[in-house]
Amino acid sequence: MSLAVSPATATEVPLTSQPFSGTLATNKSLGKLGPLTDLVIERLRVSDDVAASKFGTDSPIENPVREQQVLDQVRAQAEVLGLDPNDAVAFFRDQITASKEVQTGLFARWTAHPDQAPTSRPDLEQIRLRLDQLTTALLQQLAATVDVRDRPIACTIQLTLAVDSGATSEELDTLHRQALGTAVRNVCTTTAR
Numbered sequence: 001m002s003l004a005v006s007p008a009t010a011t012e013v014p015l016t017s018q019p020f021s022g023t024l025a026t027n028k029s030l031g032k033l034g035p036l037t038d039l040v041i042e043r044l045r046v047s048d049d050v051a052a053s054k055f056g057t058d059s060p061i062e063n064p065v066r067e068q069q070v071l072d073q074v075r076a077q078a079e080v081l082g083l084d085p086n087d088a089v090a091f092f093r094d095q096i097t098a099s100k101e102v103q104t105g106l107f108a109r110w111t112a113h114p115d116q117a118p119t120s121r122p123d124l125e126q127i128r129l130r131l132d133q134l135t136t137a138l139l140q141q142l143a144a145t146v147d148v149r150d151r152p153i154a155c156t157i158q159l160t161l162a163v164d165s166g167a168t169s170e171e172l173d174t175l176h177r178q179a180l181g182t183a184v185r186n187v188c189t190t191t192a193r
Helices: 034-054 064-081 085-112 124-144 152-169 174-183
Strands: none
Touching: 034 085, 034 124, 034 152, 034 174, 064 085, 064 124, 085 124, 085 174, 152 174
């Protein structure tokens, strides 16, 4: 599934996102896929911190070693939860791609508008611990929503409701809306086990 969103530009308005709170998302997205969508949005918000920790350093946005560690962790946890490991990995590949979209967009924005660049550098190790917590919570939500996600039409309706309401209530900017579309593109694709 693909949700169309206008492309982000480096010259758009400053972020409206709130800084990472350190707590799991509260249900702001509507529908049966609302809790899953809230966690996806929270993960995108954490991507802001990842970008802030890397901006102006030698740390690249692409980190294939870390990405593979995450996907290996996902594969192992998915089996324990009774999820198809390939579906879970596809979903998390989308999360990683969406995070890189956010980081790339923020780097471009901050380079074009240095006054909008972060003034502090979050600890990347602490951010990774938070991402690991979100990975577990997202996998649990994938397991909890299999019945909805196994029905393509119902899933598409529920996902559209969750994405639209979540993006609106969180006041996501264009960059984060585009990344959200990327992050949820495989939510309604499941393989029966």
